[in-house]
Amino acid sequence: MNFKEQRDLFRTKKVSAKEAVQESIKKINGDNLNIFINSFQSEALKQAEFIDNNFDKFKDAPLSGVPIAHKDIFCTKGLPTTCGSKMLENFVPPYDSTVIHNCNEAGSVMVGKTNMDEFAMGSSNETSYFGPVSNPWNSDLVPGGSSGGAAACVAADITSISTGTDTGGSIRQPAALCGVTGLKPTYGLVSRWGMIAFCSSMDQAGPFSRDAFGCAALLDAMASYDSKDSTSTERPDKNFENLLDKDFGSLKIGVIKDIDNFGINPDVMESYEVSKTVLSGLGHELKEVDFSELSTGICSYYVIAPAECSSNLSRFDGVKYGYRASDQKDISKLYMETRSEAFGDEVKKRILIGTHVLSAGFYDAYYLQAQKVRRMIKNKFESIFKDVDLIFMPTTLDQAFEKNRESNDPNRMYKEDLLTIPANLAGLPAISFPNGFKNNLPIGGQFIGNYFSEDLLLATTNRIQEVSDWHKMTP
């Protein structure tokens, strides 16, 4: 069931919040794809009863009476928050993150926390301490990552909406691989307070749903100015759900020149070409734009993200919260053994890379150069957006791939983020939506827009979804 149908059933009193939650819980208990790290069934039923008992208060809220799953990166007061790591396996935060608070206020009911790559570092959900998530379309394949559980949750119809975070593509890539819609908002639109940090200058939370409608409603709930996050921005005075039907007229849509040089799978290219004809058919003008610098974004990302991660994850020392190695007799060994025992291999690798690029002697060659590449990418986007309203391209190079591919070729996995990373470096909003099927597997396309153009991204995607059925396909 899609989000709108589910919310309408609650608003018209045909299905209570409690009944909707019971249905989700039934599906969670039957899940064999390892989508959830924890589910909170008694708490969810209690909250659903509260919403049912206060129907008039919640009736018009953006997410009224709808079950939701949150990525296990958002702190939940009194309920475990693991971030996919042994380090936080038993961590129970003393507060709610702003995203959780906002979603609760908007009338949704949290049924559980979804599986993810450890500390959001990964593109396949295989680095999770709690085991990999399987793709609902084919359980031999990965769902993408790092928000793989969140995307799989919506694809498997356990909930109609879920939250995720996107640092280098961690919402859009799993959305593409699982056949759902996912939006990475403009950096600063959604508060990062209480969201466990990986790369603070790129981390951004956003919504998953089957379609643009669900993403718009969830974004309405998630986005808010938050004085507790110093990078939070004043929210534009927009209601994304109401703006879904706004007529933005004929748009100029940029398509990347020579994009097939980036190693995109022919099936993905074919869907991309079909989507371009759909866009033309809707009256939009396609304009070729040069973005030959696009592929250098990945070099910049794999310096800046590990650098910030090595700094952010230095807080995990076995002293204040989280895992502690037992029987350590001196403080230095306590730090070292705690971190070695509780971080997985990918996290350790990124901490080492980050520590190296920030160390004296390498800072200029790596960190400073990466920040200049970041400036170059941002400048390039600014010049492109002088000529076009949106950029359209595939979300990923490939469809969902087999598990364990990373062990054979780790750089292949990193390159999986080639088309998603540039929007993170520049802090731009981008949306991925299903735009084709091959081999009984979904394919995703993405729009990248200018700062705070979420309304345009959502409305344009919504228009495509009015004339196509890719988003309605279910595993």
Next chain:
Amino acid sequence: MDKIELKNLLFLARISADEKEHTKIIKKLKNTFDLIDEMQDLDLSDLEPLNNPLELNNVSREDVNNDRNSKGEFLNNSPESDEDYFLVPKIIE
């Protein structure tokens, strides 16, 4: 990167690794740096580094206690604490 450099790096990052693993770790790091090094040929000397995508302003608030933090709750999250303190192994012999 050689084994001495790796040992220093592991210490800086406060991560321990069995010496038998060192060759494997060096290989993995080298593999990633091969990817990163593709940016080294770019001449970007005329560009300013960018550390955050948005123009940021300082955020300040009144210098008053907001009662947001709860000492007891934080201490309860510690692996080991005693009254008002986090407990750690002896630091000075």
